[in-house]
Amino acid sequence: MRRLSLFTKCLIIFVVLWLFLRFFIGGVWSVPLPASVISMYLGLILLAILVHVSVEDDRFREFLRPVKETLADENRRVRRTVLFVLIPLVILGLAFSRLSTKADPPAALRTAHPAPPTELKYRDKVIGPTQEVENPFRHLEKDDQEAFQAHVDNGRRVYYQNCFYCHGDDLDGEGHFAHGLNPPPANFQDPGIIPNYQESFFFWRISKGGPGLPPAATPWDSAMPVWEDHLTEEEIWDVILFMSEYTGYRPRTFGEAEH
Amino acid sequence: MYLTKHLNMSQSKNRLYFLLGLLVIYLLLMVATTFAQDATDTEYRPFPGIGSRNAAWIAAQLHLLFGSFILGVPMFAVVIEFVGMKTKDKRYDKMAQEFIKLCMGAFSTTALMGGVLVFILIWCYPKVMNKLSGIFGPTMIFYVILFFGETFTLYLYSYGWDRMQGKVSKMWHLFLGVLLNVFGTAIMFVSNSWLTYQTSPAIMGPDHEPIPLHDESGAFIGTLWQAVNNYTWMPVNIHRLIGNIAFGGAIVGAYSAFRFLAAKTREDKAHYDWMGYTGNFIALCGLIPLPFAGYWLGREIYMFNNTMGINMMGSLFSWLFIIQAVMIGVLFIGANYYLWSGMTRIAGGEIYARYRPYMIAIIVLCVAVWMTPRTLIMSPTELAAIGGANHPLVGLFGLMTAKNTVVNLIILTTFLSFLFYRRSGKTPTVGWSKVGNIVIAAIFGLAVAAIVTIGIAGFKVASDFRVNVLTPIQVIIALAVMILVTVIDLIMYRKAMRSNEINWGQMTDRSQYVLILLAITFTSLMGLMGYARSGLREAWHIFGVMPDTSPDAHTPLLADAVNMISVIMVIFFALVGFIFWLGLWGDKKKEEQPSIEAEATTGDD
Numbered sequence: 037m038r039r040l041s042l043f044t045k046c047l048i049i050f051v052v053l054w055l056f057l058r059f060f061i062g063g064v065w066s067v068p069l070p071a072s073v074i075s076m077y078l079g080l081i082l083l084a085i086l087v088h089v090s091v092e093d094d095r096f097r098e099f100l101r102p103v104k105e106t107l108a109d110e111n112r113r114v115r116r117t118v119l120f121v122l123i124p125l126v127i128l129g130l131a132f133s134r135l136s137t138k139a140d141p142p143a144a145l146r147t148a149h150p151a152p153p154t155e156l157k158y159r160d161k162v163i164g165p166t167q168e169v170e171n172p173f174r175h176l177e178k179d180d181q182e183a184f185q186a187h188v189d190n191g192r193r194v195y196y197q198n199c200f201y202c203h204g205d206d207l208d209g210e211g212h213f214a215h216g217l218n219p220p221p222a223n224f225q226d227p228g229i230i231p232n233y234q235e236s237f238f239f240w241r242i243s244k245g246g247p248g249l250p251p252a253a254t255p256w257d258s259a260m261p262v263w264e265d266h267l268t269e270e271e272i273w274d275v276i277l278f279m280s281e282y283t284g285y286r287p288r289t290f291g292e293a294e295h
Numbered sequence: 296m297y298l299t300k301h302l303n304m305s306q307s308k309n310r311l312y313f314l315l316g317l318l319v320i321y322l323l324l325m326v327a328t329t330f331a332q333d334a335t336d337t338e339y340r341p342f343p344g345i346g347s348r349n350a351a352w353i354a355a356q357l358h359l360l361f362g363s364f365i366l367g368v369p370m371f372a373v374v375i376e377f378v379g380m381k382t383k384d385k386r387y388d389k390m391a392q393e394f395i396k397l398c399m400g401a402f403s404t405t406a407l408m409g410g411v412l413v414f415i416l417i418w419c420y421p422k423v424m425n426k427l428s429g430i431f432g433p434t435m436i437f438y439v440i441l442f443f444g445e446t447f448t449l450y451l452y453s454y455g456w457d458r459m460q461g462k463v464s465k466m467w468h469l470f471l472g473v474l475l476n477v478f479g480t481a482i483m484f485v486s487n488s489w490l491t492y493q494t495s496p497a498i499m500g501p502d503h504e505p506i507p508l509h510d511e512s513g514a515f516i517g518t519l520w521q522a523v524n525n526y527t528w529m530p531v532n533i534h535r536l537i538g539n540i541a542f543g544g545a546i547v548g549a550y551s552a553f554r555f556l557a558a559k560t561r562e563d564k565a566h567y568d569w570m571g572y573t574g575n576f577i578a579l580c581g582l583i584p585l586p587f588a589g590y591w592l593g594r595e596i597y598m599f600n601n602t603m604g605i606n607m608m609g610s611l612f613s614w615l616f617i618i619q620a621v622m623i624g625v626l627f628i629g630a631n632y633y634l635w636s637g638m639t640r641i642a643g644g645e646i647y648a649r650y651r652p653y654m655i656a657i658i659v660l661c662v663a664v665w666m667t668p669r670t671l672i673m674s675p676t677e678l679a680a681i682g683g684a685n686h687p688l689v690g691l692f693g694l695m696t697a698k699n700t701v702v703n704l705i706i707l708t709t710f711l712s713f714l715f716y717r718r719s720g721k722t723p724t725v726g727w728s729k730v731g732n733i734v735i736a737a738i739f740g741l742a743v744a745a746i747v748t749i750g751i752a753g754f755k756v757a758s759d760f761r762v763n764v765l766t767p768i769q770v771i772i773a774l775a776v777m778i779l780v781t782v783i784d785l786i787m788y789r790k791a792m793r794s795n796e797i798n799w800g801q802m803t804d805r806s807q808y809v810l811i812l813l814a815i816t817f818t819s820l821m822g823l824m825g826y827a828r829s830g831l832r833e834a835w836h837i838f839g840v841m842p843d844t845s846p847d848a849h850t851p852l853l854a855d856a857v858n859m860i861s862v863i864m865v866i867f868f869a870l871v872g873f874i875f876w877l878g879l880w881g882d883k884k885k886e887e888q889p890s891i892e893a894e895a896t897t898g899d900d
Contacts, residue, residue, distance in 0.1 A: 066688040067681045072672035073689060077663055080624075084659040087628060088652055090805055091635045140676045145853075148670040148684055149609030151602045154839070167601040168504075209683050218675055220683050227754040228669060228685065228694045231761075232609075234601065252611045252833065252850065288758040 042095070043102045046085045053081050072143055146219065149232075150249050150256065152240045158269045169236040170289075171273050184277075187270075191278025194271045198263070207282055217259050230285035238276045238287065242267075338422045339845045347419035348847035349859065354415050356822055356863045357870075358408035360542075361401050363535070363821065366479045367543025368398045369449075371577045373472030380465055390570055392456050394547060399453050400874040402446075420845075423836045430515050430522050431489055438485045445478035480536065487531050488523040493837050494828070495526035495599045505599050509840045526599040530592035531828075537588050541581025542817050546871065548574030549814035552807035553875050565800035568640075571810050575633050578813060582626060583709065583777075586702050587770050594762060596831065600838070603831050608695075609669075612827045614853055617668045620698070622820045624662035627705050629813045631658060634712045636806035643794040644719030650711075657708050661701035669693025696753025699766050703746045703773040707739065710777050714784060721791040731787045735780050742776040818867060822860035830856075 040048075057077055062069040089099040106112050106119065156163040163169050176184035196205070202221040204210040209223030222229055230238075240248075246258035263272065280286055342350035372394040379387025416424050428435060452471040459468035497505035498521045505526055508517035515522070551571030558564045597604030606612060635651055638644030667689050673681065681687075691697055725731070746769050753761045832838045834848045842848075851859070 061688065067686065068677065069686065069689065070671050070673040070677040070681070073667065073686075076666065080659050080663050080666075083628065084655050087632050088655055090803075091632065091651065092639050092648070093803055096803075096805075140674050143672045143674040143677065145614060145672055146670050146684070147610050147613060149605060149613070151605040151610045154600070154602050215679070218678060220678065223683050223685065226683075226685055226690070228690070231756075231758045232694075233605075237601075237605075252606065286757045 041102045042089060042099045046089065046099065050078075050081060050085060054078060070143065148219070150241075151252065152237050153250065156236050156240055158239075158243055158272075159264050163236075163239075163269075166236045166240060167234070169239070171235040171239075171276060173270075173273055173277060174235065187274045188277050188281050190271065191274035191276070192282075194267065194275045195278050198266070199275065202259075207279060219258065221260075224279050224283050224285075227285065230280060230283055230287055233288055235273075235276050235280075235287045238279070239272055242272050242275065340419050340421070341846070342415065342419050346847055347415070347845065350415050351412065351419065352859060353863055353866070354408055354412040356825065356860070357867055358405060358412050359825065360818060360821065360863075360867050361405035361408055361870075362483070363539045363542045364546050365398050365401050365405050366483055367539035367541070367581075368394050368547065369452075369472060369475045369479060370540055371543065372398070373469065373476060375573070376472060377469060380469070386569075390573065393570070395449075395453050395456070397547065397550060397874070397878065399449070400877060401871075402449060404870060404874070406442075406446075420836070423841065426837070426841060427489060427493075430492070430519070433519060434485050434488060434523060438482060441478050441482045441485065445475065445482060448475040448478055483535060483539075484528075484532050485523075487535065488525070488528055490829070491528045491531050492522050492525045493835075494603075494832055495528075495596075496522075496837050496840050497526050497599065498524065499526055503598055507839070513840045527592065527595050530588070530595045534585070534588040534592045537581050537585050538821070539581075541578050541585055542821065544574045544577030544579075544581060545810075545814040545817040546574075548578060548810040549871075550574070550875050550878070552810035554879065555802070555807050556804060557879060561800055568799045568802050571802075571807065572637060575630060575810060575813070578817070579630050579709065579713065582630065583706050586623070586706070590699070590766070590770075603838070606833070607827060607831055611833075611850060612830060614668070615823055615827045615856075617666055618857075619820060619824055620662070620666040622816050622823070624666060625816050626813060626820075627709055628658060628662065629809045629816070631655075631709055631712045633806050633809050633813075634709075634716045636803055636809075638716055638719050639803075640798045640801040641719040642798075643721070644716070647715040647719065650715065654708050654712060658705055661705045661708075664692040664701040665698050665705075667692035691754065694754065696750050696761055696765070699753070699769055700746055700750030703769050704743065706773055707742065707746075707776060710780070711739070714780065717784070718788065720794050720797070721788055722794060723787045723791045725787055725790070728787055731783055735783055738776055738780055742772050745772055815864070815868070818864050819860060822863055823857070826856050826860060 054074070057069060057074050062074075088095075090096045106115050152166045154166055156166045156169045173184065173187045176187065195203075195207075200211055202209075202211040202213050202217065203224065204214065204221075207224040209221045209225075211221060214221050224230055241260070243262070243264035245260040245262040246256065247262055249256035249258060267275075276287070339347065341347055345353075372391045375387050375394070376391040379385065379389075379391060448471055452468065452475050455468060455471070459465060459471075495505070496509060497507045498517065500506045508515060508521055508525070510516050548571050551567045551574055555564055555567040555571060558567055593604075593608065596607060608616060631654070635648075638647060669690065670684055670693070671681075671686055671690070678684070685693070723731070749765050749769050749772075753765050756765065830850055832843075833850060834843045835841065836843050
């Protein structure tokens with residue numbers, strides 16, 4: 037049996053890895069990967085292949101041999117003709133698919149994490165600098181367990197009366213209304229949400245909702261209501277305690293590590 | 296013939312002066328109109344054509360790029376000169392001298408750009424400059440003194456190179472080199488204080504809390520030293536100091552690549568190959584600790600102001616960090632590619648080629664994790680298919696614990712590449728070499744396992760613990776591996792048999808283009824991340840103290856910023872290319888000199 041050329045082997049590796057990303061990772065293992073991620077990873081795979089084949093001159097010559105043969109060898113006329121017809125057709129197809137009008141809006145760069153204002157407010161009342169404000173009931177966790185639990189329970193009540201329709205009964209962003217919303221509601225079970233922000237950040241996001249988002253890094257299109265119009269200050273702090281207790285993730289603090 | 300050449304040259308010079316004169320008149324006319332229009336406005340004056348911010352941006356970035364080069368090069372030039380003195384190998388001395396010659400070429404351009412920047416700032420932002428000079432006035436005088444010190448030390452160091460070759464005078468020459476670095480570093484530290492103060496006008500309290508240096512009316516209430524030693528001053532100093540070494544090495548590498556590609560003789564190719572290798576080695580030495588310094592700076596920005604931190608990494612400027620990951624990925628892949636290419640010029644280096652595919656795979660996988668954004672670019676259909684804004688699998692790659700883990704793995708793999716390069720063509724003679732290799736492999740294996748385990752644990756612990764404990768432990772492990780393995784390897788290969796010498800000059804042209812790519816990537820990275828650092832102030836000249844009320848007080852779109860940085864890069868490389876070309880041209884003239892003299896004596900003309 038004829039040995040495969042280095043070029044063909046590389047082509048096979050590239051295609052196999054594409055299939056792996058597209059159908060195995062984005063199908064069997066997990067949910068589909070967005071096209072932007074697949075393109076990015078394929079670019080890296082291509083780079084890795086080119087790096088591997090081009091470090092040494094001999095290997096690079098071997099890699100390029102079929103390409104040169106296809107372009108110049110008299111015996112490869114059929115292959116050359118087929119490729120010369122196919123390549124422009126593929127480019128045409130790609131160009132058409134990119135330019136044609138689709139029902140689906142194009143992919144967009146989104147910024148999911150807005151920066152809070154330097155001053156934290158509830159309605160018009162200034163609570164303090166966002167960076168320094170702490171949950172006023174957090175200290176009860178150490179000082180008075182019973183009182184702390186009462187606040188958590190109150191937070192649970194507030195959450196299931198108001199938030200779970202979108203954020204889900206398991207706090208995973210899979211509420212009844214979630215699938216009608218774009219962007220989807222935050223998934224608090226994700227390890228990148230609660231541990232990355234201070235409690236004051238959550239207070240700000242809950243109290244001001246979508247309309248209170250900052251002008252930077254727009255467009256913001258969150259459907260989150262302005263909860264300060266419906267909840268008391270204490271209820272907002274309580275629901276933050278509940279979110280933390282339920283998921284097991286602790287919001288970020290700016291003190292030294294306690295562990 | 297000589298006369299004809301000379302006449303042609305003076306004619307072209309005249310033409311050049313004429314064109315430059317026209318340009319100056321044109322600029323003066325433009326400036327005069329603007330002054331006439333805005334003579335009454337003392338807060339801001341618009342820069343004609345491109346606007347004040349763009350003018351200041353271009354001048355500042357060019358000044359910084361050239362400044363970084365001329366501060367970085369003397370740092371390693373003096374070390375190379377010292378190595379040359381110790382080993383009595385004249386080649387090192389020659390190479391260090393060549394580096395300084397490049398520095399001389401760029402020095403005046405740096406000063407020129409600095410002057411242009413100051414003029415633009417005084418002209419376009421008089422009120423801001425008034426405020427800053429009111430606080431930093433004494434440091435500006437100190438800066439001038441340092442600048443004089445640096446200039447004359449550089450002149451003495453460069454022009455005295457050939458004269459100061461005696462045993463004692465060489466020591467004095469080295470002292471001059473060290474002094475040059477002291478002046479250069481001090482200059483950078485002083486100017487860093489001005490710009491870091493604009494970002495973080497506060498000092499660090501005993502519990503790391505920021506203590507503002509202004510009262511509520513915006514009046515300065517601190518001391519000069521407090522303004523200098525502001526919250527982000529030292530992290531920026533360290534980050535830039537290391538960055539200068541990496542950037543200087545990369546530009547020297549690009550220069551060597553250019554000369555290698557243009558070289559006609561085998562000797563020249565060998566010389567510039569060696570020089571390029573040294574440049575890349577220096578760039579790598581700077582590149583490896585750079586992410587750690589960057590991490591510290593990022594952490595301090597977060598600690599100074601949470602909003603600023605989130606804007607940087609999670610919001611307004613977060614996409615820049617994805618571009619940064621791509622760029623740093625290119626740098627590491629490029630640096631490794633160059634090292635692997637280098638092994639092909641050493642007989643005996645091929646035994647390590649079998650590890651290469653695995654190393655490429657590790658680096659590329661790690662870069663893939665590093666450059667995966669937390670919030671993916673998705674169409675609404677894809678968003679619906681995923682069921683949330685964050686992908687359940689690759690969404691995890693967007694978190695810092697994953698990114699910190701892969702950065703450490705990339706650094707360790709690059710270190711391994713260098714280790715293989717160092718070992719190529721050498722056979723250890725110590726009896727315990729097998730045990731030594733097992734120990735080294737075990738150290739690597741355990742370190743990787745520990746870094747990955749800590750990285751996975753990072754998903755589960757509180758952020759404070761991750762930032763303050765886990766991430767530093769990962770860094771310490773990576774650094775410890777590099778130190779420990781280097782020590783073992785040095786002892787193991789101290790009396791190693793050399794199977795063959797390095798065939799300098801036998802490098803592929805591709806590897807040289809990679810060196811040029813590295814320099815371009817470094818430059819664009821500095822431009823992009825410099826923009827992020829400066830842009831973090833948003834609509835403030837001095838954050839939280841002095842608002843920017845000029846027409847430019849908006850954060851440009853990422854695309855606009857990238858375009859601007861691209862323009863700056865083109866200007867920078869055009870100027871650097873000119874300096875490179877001058878080096879080549881000067882050498883050509885030297886080579887032609889005997890024949891010209893011969894022509895003159897035979898009286899051809």
